[in-house]
Amino acid sequence: MDASNQRVLVLGATGYVGRHLVERLKAEGYAVRAVVRDRSRAHAMGAYGAPSLSGLVDEWVITSDGATEPDAGVMADVRHVVSALGVTRQKADPWDIDFRLNLHYLELAEQAAVESFLYVGVMHAAAGTSALSRAKYAFMQSLQRSSVPPQIVNPSGYFSDLTEVFELARRGLTFGLGDGSVRLSPIHGADLAKYCVARLPHGAGTWDVGGPEALSFREILRLASDAVGKKPSYVGVPMSLASSALWAADRIGPRIGSLTRFFLEGMQQDSVGEPFGSRTLRDYFVSLADPR
Template sequence: MGEMVVVAGATGYVGRHAVLALDAAGYRVRALVRSRERAEAPGAFDAPSLRGHVADWCIVNYAEPSTLTDVCQDAARVVSALGVTRQKASPWDIDFLGNLRLLEDAERHSVASFLYVNVLHSDYGTSLTMRAKHAFSQVLRRSEVAGQIVNPSGYFSDLTDFLLLARKGIGFTVGAGESKVNPIHGADLADFIVEKMAGPAGSWDVGGPDIFSYREMEELAFEIAGRPPRLIRLGPGATASLGWIADRTSPRVGNLARFFLESLGVDAVGTPIGARRLEPYLRSVPDQR
């Protein structure tokens, strides 16, 4: 019987793929979820159902620390893809405090390793999401548990928004759109997670096999959508104004605006891994117009 691995964020895009990859590799998975029913349904962006791939279900609420007590009991390792971007919860409460409470339980039960799916350049951003992720990664580095930090460049699921906007006839770039990124498919990232999880502590910047500038991705999205390119270029003044307005709309809107605008303005290229390519993925996204 294989080792028990606790997976946090199991119903998210990366978490779902991680559960399937761990199960296929012979590990037993303890999935931490808010809803088993939701976890056993197909996920967004063609992410798989967890039905039949989980050995042990734990219903948790990361805002209530008591629900995380002993979730790591008898487990050998932890994989955390836990985090929020568009959900209503505070990134500080989930990305930092939720992961911190899970790490504390992992330390109490002396797990061998804790692999955390962070994001490339989390030390750069000023959004609450980036600051929360960076803060937890720093705590994990100092833990007695072997900390493994995987920093993806971005996900195929994130780039779906470019296509959805292009189908509406619009797109935008920060500046000339020259910043580069190599997004990765969740299944390729999950295979990398399984490969690194049983090894020593470390930190890895990773991405998919294709490197694009944001302008190139916008042009690809318009080509797939069959629409003439109509790009809005956001200069420093526009991005600052949008950030100012978003901050005064609500903390959640302000965080999202900062997170996405800052991401579009900086190179985020990780070591290329995996074989799944972005263009075929985008062409497979259903047109629901």
């Protein structure tokens, strides 16, 4: 389908995935309207190698803070909405951002009768007990009931999420929960963006997607150790200690508790999606070890 003259509203445009989505949409010939809080931040390079938005955005919508709710004008002439809007490490309540703010945009999209609303979610959200998982799942349910054709893409995880594993390996700390057999298929942000943009013309659906390889946590730690020239050695932390970590994190504060619960739950079940893309985790870790 010819993307020319098709305007796409991108939510969460300055986040890791949002930046890659904007870059891919522009490359495919879509007109991009991006919602951002800070245009100067948008022009800077993003974290983990995500691109600057300079020259990639046709129209800017500036909101003063993450909870601002634009009026219906934001949907004028929009054909598709793509949302990577959500909380990860920011100091914000997932129910305010992942659920309520996405829901507000969905209501505006329904009024404007846009052709689709694509949401970048997370695998296993229905089973998650963290506020982050529950807020995401609540919005997914609302989207699936919407009059706007829903498109939900659930990645297994991002290469960027595993940067912390690389940093632990650099310090010689190679440990994880249990025996390290839990498998996931992390995906690079650019490959995920390519997958999402390819879905836009094809109507409603829900897709679980990952990168080209399914790896156990042990294998991921070995790749990180190899990249930094350390001898791989895995130390398994008993699963029973996860509840103790949650107890401690909950007493630090609700935000830390929610994030800890979200990541610990992700380390206790396989998250393997449809294989897609060409970028490998080995190459990503090597690029971190030698960023030239």
